[in-house]
Amino acid sequence: MTITSIVKISQHMQAIPLLLKNITKHNVKYMSSYAKYAEHKGINRIRNIGISAHIDSGKTTLTERILYYTGRIEAMHEVKGKDNVGATMDSMELERQRGITIQSAATYTIWKDYNINIIDTPGHVDFTVEVERALRVLDGAILVLCAVGGVQSQSLTVNRQMKRYNVPCLAFINKLDRMGANPNRVLSHMRSKMNHNAAFIQLPIGLEGNCKGIVDLITRKSIYFDGNFGEELRYDDVPPEMRTESEEKRHELIEHLSNCDDVIGELYLEEKSISEDDIKAAIRRTCLKRTFTPVLRRRDRNPKKVPLDPSRSGDKSFVALAFKLEAGRFGQLTYMRCYQGMLQKGENIYNVRTQRKVRIARLVRLHANNMEDVNEVYAGDIFALFGVDCASGDTFVTDPKLDLSLESIFVPNPVVSMSINPANTKDRDNFSKAIARFTKEDPTFHFFFDNDNKETIVSGMGELHLEIYAQRMEREYGCPVLLGKPKVAFRETLVSPCEFDYLHKKQSGGQGQYGRVTGILEPLPPHKNTLLEFVDETVGTNIPKQFIPGIRKGYMAMAEKGLLAGQKLSGLRFRLQDGAHHIVDSSELAFFLAAQGAIKQVFENGIWQMLEPIMAVEVTAPDEFQGAVITQLNKRHGIVTGTDGTEGWCTIYAEVPLNEMFGYAGELRSSTQGKGEFSMEYSRYSPCLPEVQDTLVQEYQRSMGLLPDKDKKKRKN
Structure with missing residues (x-):
């Protein structure tokens, strides 16, 4: 991917300096310029961009490359355990362990006297709010798409979020060197699924294992990436076998621009010559207006493979992989395999990911649940250690300067969730110990508390998976548990508007309470049915303005629990139109209670769903x-x-x-x-x-004692 074209495309997008000519010559220069970052610069010299995409599309890897090629960091590291150091932007320990981005992370770099602020956002749907926060403050974004996976479910979500905040974006197709890469399919899906007016501004020279470089359609030049990390760029003419395709795609680019840009459209209709500067200026204008999306490409570079020596000579540095964790009788038991060298009892080893030193007090070989102490292990041996704080997939070495790590373990995402609770409240301590142990041992076993439904949830790879852990909690910790289907966060709303006129009046000696509210409670449109709105339409002084917040608070308090099935209210607008107050007895509390009474009145008179x-x-x-x-x-x-x-x-x-x-x-x-x-x-x-609604209402009424219990009826019969 060339930044040369992007710099001229959009000043909002001048932050993607991935593949510049003679990049290494600039590294020292730009590293020294970071000390000047604190100097004040005009707003025209500051850029705020974000990287957004579906999970595992390569967002954090792309950010890592930007930082490296601009001289912000000295070395690039992989995300998912390929070197176990972890990406710079994944600073949270849990992110490095799981190989995912959980929280939005911000960084900055400098390019051509521009301050570039970059936000790397999560891709997982569970952390979508992090993307919302980031997009709210960005000038532009890079929509990263996988050449193999294409436009995926979270890609569509991110696209909607960009549209919501009117954020200009570039589309960036990653992983062209992977098996099954098909950028043309990705572009087709961008047009059909995302409704983007998109076109390539680059073409790959080969795909999958034959990916060598790219053709810049604007400049009609080919670019090759040489050097260990693709930092050396070599420019050449377009390969002869690609000239026809390049001209066709360049013409297609101009056609798409002419459909949304008047300047290019006029030149195109008049069949005048269209220069490189014309195309770049048009791309910049249309990109900022979100009427055109330029699509760029890049190939991933696999990390350098280092052959290990499995001989038992013992003269090679020790390298081992921790592949399983288990809670033993003497603390955490870590299963390892030695791939190179020899390890003796009493030596020190280092965790490549955390750089922590561990002294080996005991080495054991395993036979089922029996252990055999040994004094040393060699390449090819599977053994276990006690008291090592690590994660599955960590690499251990005896030489801390050895810059390598073993390929980590793929951990699939859990697919089944169930509610879980100890059968007896007295077992909560053992329950907590069991959960802590199992979630550490098994990375596919997740546990969290659902604040919305006030229940604890466990997730795993299947119902049997979760049932086994439930049985282990009872057998190993004496803590029987109850598994059940998680509750769904249903909502209650009105079918049609309903008027209310409620007077709250109470007199019991001294100052009383008096407040009257009149208005309409109405449903919101379907696209806003998760919201609650309060509108003050009063005119005059029938309700003094200092009491309006009390009415709003009363409305919001009642929205926490509906009377239909005990679910939260949503998709409603409270229109306060009139009311009355007493010069002595009115207060914010009185109008708070009056608003609650008004909602109860609508519960009785309105039609709910x-x-x-x-x-x-x-x-x-x-x-x-x-x-x-x-x-x-x-x-x-x-x-x-x-x-x-x-x-x-x-x-x-x-x-x-x-x-x-x-x-x-x-x-x-x-x-x-x-x-x-x-x-x-x-x-x-x-x-x-x-x-479904009838079932929910009946279950709620039965739980409130308003309907007879079915089990009680059976026992009577």
Whole structure:
């Protein structure tokens, strides 16, 4: 990817100096200039950009390259355990351990006397609020797309967020050297799924293992990346076999620009010559207006592979991988395999990721649950250590200067969640100990507290996975637990507007309470049905302005729990139109209670309905199972919104109520011979089916003692 063109494309985008000519010659110069960063610079010399994408598209890796090529850092490190040092931007210990970005991280660099502030955002749907925070303060963003995965579910979410904050963006196709890379498919999806007026400004010279460089369509030059880290750029003419394709794509670029830029459009219609400067200026104008999205490309460079010596001569430095953690009788037991060298009892080893030193007091070989003490281990041995604080996939060496690490372990994301609670409250201490142990031993076993529904949740790879851990808690910790389906965050709202006129009046000697509120409680449009609004439409002094906050607080307090099924209220607008006050007895508390009484009045007189969260579901499976997958989604009241396919695999997009998605992971595996995968993210709230609403209302009334318990009826019979 060349920054030369981007610098002239958009001053908002001058922050992507990835592949500049003679980049290493500038490193020292720019490193020394960081001391001047604190100097005041005009706003035209400051750029704020963000990196956003679907999880595992390469956002943090791209940021790492920007920092390296601009001289901000001295060495590049990989994200997912390829060198176990971790990326600079993943500073949280949990981020380095999991190889994901959890919190937005900010950094700065300098390029051509411009101060560049960069924010690296998470890609996982669970941390989407971090992206929202970042986009709110950015001048521009880079939308990173995987050449293999293409436009994925979270890509669409990020795209919507950029549109919400009107953030100009560049599209950046990554991982061109991976098996199955198809940038043309990605561009097609950008146009069809994201509605971008997008076109390439670069073409790759070869794909997958043959990826050598890129062709800049604007300058009609090819660029090759030489050197160990692609820091040496070599410019040349367009390869003869690509000249026809390059001219076609350049013409396509000009066509797309002419559709959204008057200057280029006029030149195009009049068939006048269009220069490089004309194209660059047009791209800058349209990019800032969000009417055109320039698409750039880059290939990943794999880390250098270092051959290890497995001989047992003992003259090579010790290298081992920690592949399993287990809580033993004498503390944490760490399983390792030695790949090179020899380790003796009493030596010191270093964790490559954390750089912590550990003294080896005991070496053991294992036979089932029996241990055998040994004095040394050699390459090829599998052994265990006690008292080593590390994570699965960490590399250990005896020479702290040895700059290498073993490829880490792939950890899939959990797919099933269930609520969990100890059967007896007295067992909470043992429950906490068990959870702490199992989550450390098994990176696919997750535990968290859901503040919305006030329940603890565990997540894993399947229902059996979670049931096994529940049984282990009882057997190993004497803590029986109750597993259940997590609660869904339903909401309550009005079907149609309802008027209210409520008088709160109380007199019991001394100053009383008096407050009257009149107005309308009405539903908001579907796209705002998760919000609550309060509008003061009063005129005059019937309700003094100092009492208005009390009315709003009363409305918000009542919205915490509805009377239909005990769920939160949402999608409502409280329009305060009139009221009355008493010169002595009125107070903020009186109007607080009056607002609550008004909501109760609407509960009795209005027509209410339940809303449920709808999830955007993406299912990938072999073509032969497409019919079975669609049938399953239909049975779960899902609506198929689209399908896609490539090389024997199909991807099905659907919208399904969250309440219907429990147990789907096991069903999908069964029907696709274990080959199917799915991901889902929140899409919107929508009215429940009548039968679902009736069930929720009856369960709530039964829990409140308003309906007889079914079990009591059975016992009486």
